[in-house]
Amino acid sequence: MNINELSAKELARIDAICLEYEEKLRRGTAEPVEVVVEKFGGKYAAILQAELEAVAFEISAADELTRAPFIAGEDVDGVHPFSPPVQKSKFANLSAGMGQDSPTETLPTPGRMVGPYLLGEVLGRGGMGIVFKATDTRLERQVAIKMLAVTGKNTEALADRFQREAKAVAGLSHPNIVELFDVGVVDGVPYAVMEYLRGDVLVDRLDGKAIPAEEVRRLGAMIADALTAAHTSGVIHRDLKPHNIILVQREGGVSLARQKSGMARSLDLAAAANAPVANSPVASAVIAKASGEIGSRTTIVKLIDFGLSRRERDADADTGKTKLGTVMGTPGYMSPEQARGEEVTYATDIFGLGCILFEAFYGTRAFDGESSSQRFAAVLESNPITDEVRRRDDPELAWLIDRCLAKRMEDRPQTAAEIASALRNDYVETSAVETGLGGVATTRRRFVESIAGAMVGAIGGPFLAKDYSDELSRIRSIAVVSFNGARDTLAPEDFSTAAKTPVGDRGLLREEEVAGMLAQELQRIPSLVVRPFRPIVVRTPEDYRALGRELDVDAILTGLYYNDQRGSKSFVEITLQLVSTRTGDQIWTKRVVAEKATSLIEQNQLVAKLAESINQRLIPRADASVPSPTGSSFGCLAKGHTYLDPDNTVEGLEMAVACFEHALSEDARFPDAHAGLALTQIAIATRGNDTDVGVIVKRIQQARTGYEEALLIDPSTLDARLAQAILRWQTMFEYEAAHDALEDIAIERQNDWRIRHQLGLLETTQGDDSAATRSLLFASQLNPQSGMIRADQARLEWFAGSEDKVIKAGLQILDAFPNHRFASGLLLDVYEESGNYDLASKLLTGIQPNVGRSFDSYFAARSKTLVQLPYGPYGALLNQAIFDGRRSKSGVSEAEFVRLADAQLPALSMLLNRHPVFHSAKTLDRAKLMLPS
Numbered sequence: 001m002n003i004n005e006l007s008a009k010e011l012a013r014i015d016a017i018c019l020e021y022e023e024k025l026r027r028g029t030a031e032p033v034e035v036v037v038e039k040f041g042g043k044y045a046a047i048l049q050a051e052l053e054a055v056a057f058e059i060s061a062a063d064e065l066t067r068a069p070f071i072a073g074e075d076v077d078g079v080h081p082f083s084p085p086v087q088k089s090k091f092a093n094l095s096a097g098m099g100q101d102s103p104t105e106t107l108p109t110p111g112r113m114v115g116p117y118l119l120g121e122v123l124g125r126g127g128m129g130i131v132f133k134a135t136d137t138r139l140e141r142q143v144a145i146k147m148l149a150v151t152g153k154n155t156e157a158l159a160d161r162f163q164r165e166a167k168a169v170a171g172l173s174h175p176n177i178v179e180l181f182d183v184g185v186v187d188g189v190p191y192a193v194m195e196y197l198r199g200d201v202l203v204d205r206l207d208g209k210a211i212p213a214e215e216v217r218r219l220g221a222m223i224a225d226a227l228t229a230a231h232t233s234g235v236i237h238r239d240l241k242p243h244n245i246i247l248v249q250r251e252g253g254v255s256l257a258r259q260k261s262g263m264a265r266s267l268d269l270a271a272a273a274n275a276p277v278a279n280s281p282v283a284s285a286v287i288a289k290a291s292g293e294i295g296s297r298t299t300i301v302k303l304i305d306f307g308l309s310r311r312e313r314d315a316d317a318d319t320g321k322t323k324l325g326t327v328m329g330t331p332g333y334m335s336p337e338q339a340r341g342e343e344v345t346y347a348t349d350i351f352g353l354g355c356i357l358f359e360a361f362y363g364t365r366a367f368d369g370e371s372s373s374q375r376f377a378a379v380l381e382s383n384p385i386t387d388e389v390r391r392r393d394d395p396e397l398a399w400l401i402d403r404c405l406a407k408r409m410e411d412r413p414q415t416a417a418e419i420a421s422a423l424r425n426d427y428v429e430t431s432a433v434e435t436g437l438g439g440v441a442t443t444r445r446r447f448v449e450s451i452a453g454a455m456v457g458a459i460g461g462p463f464l465a466k467d468y469s470d471e472l473s474r475i476r477s478i479a480v481v482s483f484n485g486a487r488d489t490l491a492p493e494d495f496s497t498a499a500k501t502p503v504g505d506r507g508l509l510r511e512e513e514v515a516g517m518l519a520q521e522l523q524r525i526p527s528l529v530v531r532p533f534r535p536i537v538v539r540t541p542e543d544y545r546a547l548g549r550e551l552d553v554d555a556i557l558t559g560l561y562y563n564d565q566r567g568s569k570s571f572v573e574i575t576l577q578l579v580s581t582r583t584g585d586q587i588w589t590k591r592v593v594a595e596k597a598t599s600l601i602e603q604n605q606l607v608a609k610l611a612e613s614i615n616q617r618l619i620p621r622a623d624a625s626v627p628s629p630t631g632s633s634f635g636c637l638a639k640g641h642t643y644l645d646p647d648n649t650v651e652g653l654e655m656a657v658a659c660f661e662h663a664l665s666e667d668a669r670f671p672d673a674h675a676g677l678a679l680t681q682i683a684i685a686t687r688g689n690d691t692d693v694g695v696i697v698k699r700i701q702q703a704r705t706g707y708e709e710a711l712l713i714d715p716s717t718l719d720a721r722l723a724q725a726i727l728r729w730q731t732m733f734e735y736e737a738a739h740d741a742l743e744d745i746a747i748e749r750q751n752d753w754r755i756r757h758q759l760g761l762l763e764t765t766q767g768d769d770s771a772a773t774r775s776l777l778f779a780s781q782l783n784p785q786s787g788m789i790r791a792d793q794a795r796l797e798w799f800a801g802s803e804d805k806v807i808k809a810g811l812q813i814l815d816a817f818p819n820h821r822f823a824s825g826l827l828l829d830v831y832e833e834s835g836n837y838d839l840a841s842k843l844l845t846g847i848q849p850n851v852g853r854s855f856d857s858y859f860a861a862r863s864k865t866l867v868q869l870p871y872g873p874y875g876a877l878l879n880q881a882i883f884d885g886r887r888s889k890s891g892v893s894e895a896e897f898v899r900l901a902d903a904q905l906p907a908l909s910m911l912l913n914r915h916p917v918f919h920s921a922k923t924l925d926r927a928k929l930m931l932p933s
Contacts, residue, residue, distance in 0.1 A: 020373040147191040176226035178304045203242035210363030213394035221423040222301035227416035231346045240352025241333040246302040332367045332375035347409035354404025395560040395575045411541040468587035477529035477553040480519040481536040483511040483561040498536045500785045505651035511561035516642030529751045541584025548581020636663035656680045671710035675719035678706030686906040687873045693903040700904045730906040735932045753782035765910040766932045769800045787817035799914040829871040859887045874907040882917050891920035
């Protein structure tokens with residue numbers, strides 16, 4: 001068996017042994033090859049021995065040339081040379097003991113002419129080669145000449161590698177890649193003439209320290225430019241790391257010319273590869289920025305060492321992939337697919353670039369360990385640990401690094417050109433007026449206007465690596481989830497459950513308030529479907545795609561939220577991020593810094609820009625004559641709307657009441673707070689456990705007062721009009737007028753599931769089952785997270801006379817929404833009405849043991865479960881009335897009905913018109929006033 005026949009798992013094991021051996025060999029602590037083979041070889045001992053011997057030879061041949069092939073010291077007129085002093089390799093004698101090759105004795109010496117090149121000092125040497133400083137006598141320029149310096153049985157293989165490296169560099173022409181000027185052979189020894197560089201190795205510049213985010217972007221963009229050129233030419237570097245990046249000082253004028261040519265080259269190459277690096281405004285911005293550096297010294301990147309390959313195979317000419325079975329690279333920088341010995345593509349270099357960016361940005365390696373094997377394992381099994389404080393310096397850069405380091409190739413940016421463009425883009429539009437910094441005074445209204453204005457034109461500008469205009473324009477549905485940095489309420493594997501779980505009655509984080517508010521604001525876009533906010537934390541592109549499938553949306557809005565203290569003032573920094581659920585890519589972003597006291601108000605205006613970016617029209621708010629809320633009241637309002645979710649618990653709805661009431665105590669002039677309070681009181685009066693008629697009547701009166709106050713301030717307030725329409729049909733029995741009002745509101749906000757839900761319930765009450773089916777189906781499509789709507793759809797099937805359909809639908813709801821109390825209650829209602837106490841008792845056994853199957857024993861147990869499993873979202877009094885009417889076998893009594901009618905119970909009108917237990921009450925005089933005409 002040869003190495004190419006090994007499984008990926010076994011190949012990875014052998015490579016890990018070799019990496020560990022290499023690490024110890026460099027430290028001088030390695031055991032003899034035979035000992036390592038005896039310990040770990042097993043049935044693959046011969047393969048392992050060959051690999052270990054190859055490792056030892058390569059170290060002896062190339063250890064000192066890791067950097068020297070392309071780097072030279074400065075002139076001998078003062079500054080000490082950069083390259084290490086010439087010395088014999090500490091592994092020079094290692095090969096002799098293993099029968100390997102040895103350095104040639106026929107290499108030329110300084111002062112000799114090699115073609116037109118006059119050899120100078122030796123810049124570095126090792127067992128494999130030697131690098132001279134030389135002078136090109138034709139052009140009077142300094143160059144570096146690299147020569148192969150070994151003879152023996154492996155000479156041919158090493159010469160092949162030497163030639164591959166020369167061919168790789170020869171095919172590339174880019175200011176950020178070391179230049180190859182010439183190749184030749186002297187005395188049978190191949191040589192390559194390279195660009196002579198002065199500078200520092202990036203790994204030395206970093207030295208475990210982070211560098212400024214702006215510099216990370218600048219240097220990273222140049223590396224990405226170099227990769228764009230390489231990839232377009234079919235070359236995969238395979239060993240990107242800080243050790244292979246040289247930082248060269250150049251005069252500003254020279255730097256400008258090279259940056260111009262580099263950008264133009266990147267643009268041309270990207271076009272050829274169908275990978276847009278940027279549009280002309282980006283290129284212009286880069287060149288304009290560079291023009292300011294004329295006359296000064298600037299640092300440019302040079303990418304070196306295209307020859308590393310422990311067992312390199314030729315790349316497939318059509319795919320650019322390294323053939324299966326090749327394991328090469330540096331532990332801690334190699335990609336997961338490299339480490340597993342799988343096919344290597346351009347995505348491998350993307351991962352390596354991510355490692356470099358991570359180390360430069362955070363000041364620590366992405367994948368570290370005390371040994372090569374530990375770093376090898378980290379790449380395969382671990383995710384980098386990021387510094388949340390450091391992320392604040394440039395959230396978009398941190399996001400880009402995360403994407404580059406994705407384990408799966410398809411989750412990384414698709415091209416180096418994409419990364420170069422993203423790194424060059426300045427996401428942040430700063431302004432003293434916008435932020436209130438720099439001593440510029442501004443009013444809240446002007447601040448809001450400036451925030452909205454700052455976002456105008458984002459889609460037309462180069463805000464991300466790719467032009468996502470088309471994808472943005474196709475967005476028709478969106479979900480808002482928790483911002484990163486929020487508590488990890490649910491793990492990714494719980495998406496299916498999390499998507500259906502409201503916030504409950506727990507305290508909200510500030511970032512959840514903002515996210516909830518954004519969901520509310522986005523609902524004002526007429527043609528955009530917006531799912532209710534759910535506290536879900538999403539991190540990886542794969543997670544975004546999975547959640548997108550679960551919620552059936554085109555995009556997910558999330559973001560980063562940080563608090564910051566600047567002197568005596570508190571600020572909040574929010575970065576909105578819109579992510580495509582098709583690709584997992586971030587397709588829109590915006591960052592704003594604002595004083596904390598007013599931040600929620602300002603974020604309101606961000607939605608206007610997001611709407612414009614996705615080509616949607618946002619319904620304008622009321623004119624300037626409508627009072628604006630204070631920062632405190634607006635914060636309470638945002639929290640209240642987040643709790644105001646009809647699928648939330650009654651306790652959660654009570655939290656909404658408290659929020660709206662607090663907002664009104666701070667500022668009673670804001671109509672949305674009055675309207676929100678009205679809708680919440682209706683929801684609690686409908687579903688709550690109150691048995692005191694006085695309390696229920698008070699809630700209905702508070703709801704009526706709430707929408708009236710809101711409409712006095714602003715007659716266009718939609719939530720107030722919705723609350724008014726609900727009470728008109730549920731407590732005043734003005735069915736036709738309420739239906740007309742709901743249809744008018746639906747025209748204004750066609751994708752608001754609450755309006756469609758109410759229309760469906762009203763049409764159910766009116767007996768228009770066909771229209772009710774359409775409305776409830778539309779509501780469920782707009783809000784697939786709602787188990788309550790699904791239960792109302794199923795209940796309509798029952799009212800329409802299809803018992804089999806409602807049972808099937810109820811069971812499906814329980815499958816999708818485990819333990820849903822209203823789905824279970826609906827099934828109990830159906831089973832009891834048909835006398836099927838066997839099935840009904842099975843539903844009760846989970847909360848009430850020893851449920852009897854006879855009529856009396858069953859209802860004795862059922863009386864104890866009404867709170868946990870109500871028949872529907874009707875409230876305690878109506879659920880009790882259904883139970884009493886069914887147990888008595890005579891329906892609801894006249895006295896009971898009058899008491900219920902006096903309580904103004906919102907759900908009574910529908911039950912009277914459609915529920916079988918209330919059928920006998922329809923003949924009562926009081927009931928006739930509540931029936932549709």
